[in-house]
Amino acid sequence: MVAQAGIGVTGSVVRVTGSGLGCRTWPECQPGSMVPVQHAEYHQFTQWIEFSNRMLTGLVIAVAAIAVITAWRxxxxxxxxxxxxxxxxxxxxxxxxxxxxxxxxxxxxxxWWTVAIHFLVSTPLIWLAVLLLHAFLEGDEPARWLVPPLGHKLLVTLVVALWAILIAGTTVTGAGPHGGDPETHRLDAPIETLATIHGAFLVCYLLVLVMFGLTLLRAGAPKRLWWRYSLVWVVALAQGVLGSVQYALGVPEALVSFHVLGSALVIIATAALWCGSRDRGAAAPAGAEERELTAA
Known part of the structure; x- marks a missing residue:
């Protein structure tokens, strides 16, 4: 989870520092070289920022490989x-x-639209990382929902609203000042309108969250589910406040990266609420099935 969210944050650093084309080709950094080299048009500092972000992908793959090996064991x-x-x-x-x-x-x-896709591809990976963590800690029984059918539908709606917020956010970024390179094309649309749409989706998300909370109250949800529900509120409201401050201050670079981090935290909190709303039984310890057969 940390690796998948972290690579998105470092990617935002590349964007706000204008280093997106520090390495102007791929998979090489510069034509004929896999690493940054002296270049008349590209400052070596921006080359190394972009190159370092690429190298972090290797670290994320290593963490992912360890997860696969562990699951395989x-x-x-x-x-x-x-x-x-x-x-x-x-x-x-x-x-x-x-x-x-x-x-x-x-x-x-x-x-701008390729940058948007690049960010959006990472969002389901963060979600799946949360599901993977829960899969290690729970059983494999069919999901038994701890919320009523209406609550389940509201939870699905909440997830849809979450991705609507993320997609709308990429259009605001596409029209904003931080494109990763001073020469890159920007989305030709009024940023005020795009920001309003982005904020409207957040309001919809929060309204659905209120209705979901009412279903939890009516169903007598367990305490651990209430903790996760409360966490979503804290993270979502903090992200909303951060976005408003960011917009009011003219989108300073540092707040862009914090906003990307906030997006990842909202995804993690919502995914944790999703996982906490159903029960798949307890994870049996390794070898438990064999011991049961032997005892029988």
Whole structure:
């Protein structure tokens, strides 16, 4: 979770420092060189910022590989844990996909819509990382929802509203001043209108969250679910306040990266609420099935 969210934050640093084309080709940094070199048009500092972000992809792949190996070891003891291994494989697969999309973004000279896709591809990977963590800690029984059917529908609506916020946010970024390179094209649309739409989706998200809370109250939800519900409120409101301050101050660079971090935290909190709203049973310890058969 930290790796998937962190690579998005470092990517925002590349964008706000104008280093997106510090390495002007892909997979090489400069034509004929995999690493930054002296270049008349590209400052070496911006080259190293972009190059360092690319190298962090290797770290994310390493973490993803460890997750797969760990899930595979669990499955050796518990052959029925196919869901856990499948979720683990989405991590390295997603990182490779993200690297390819990142390369296409560079080759497209950071066109705003390619940057938007590059960011949006990372968001489901953060969500899946939360599901993977829960998969390690829970069983593999069919999901039994702890909320009534209306609550389940509201939860699905909440997730849809979350991605609407993220998509709308990329259009605000596309029209904003930080394109990753001074020469890149920007979205030709009034940023005030785009920011208003982005904020309206957040209001919808919060309204759905209120209605979901009422269903929890009526259903007598467990305490741990209320804790997760409260966490979503704290993170979402903090992100909303940060976005408003960021807009009022003229989108300073540092707040852009904090806003990207906030987006990741909202995804993590919402995914944790999703996972906490259903029960898949307890995770049996390794070898438990074999011990039961032996005892029988």
């Amino acid at each position: 669990v499955k050796l003891d518990r052959p029925d844990r196919r869901r856990l291994l499948a979720l683990a494989w989405t991590m390295p697969g997603g990182v490779v996909l993200q690297a390819v999309v990142g390369g296409m973004t560079v080759l497209a000279k950071l066109e």
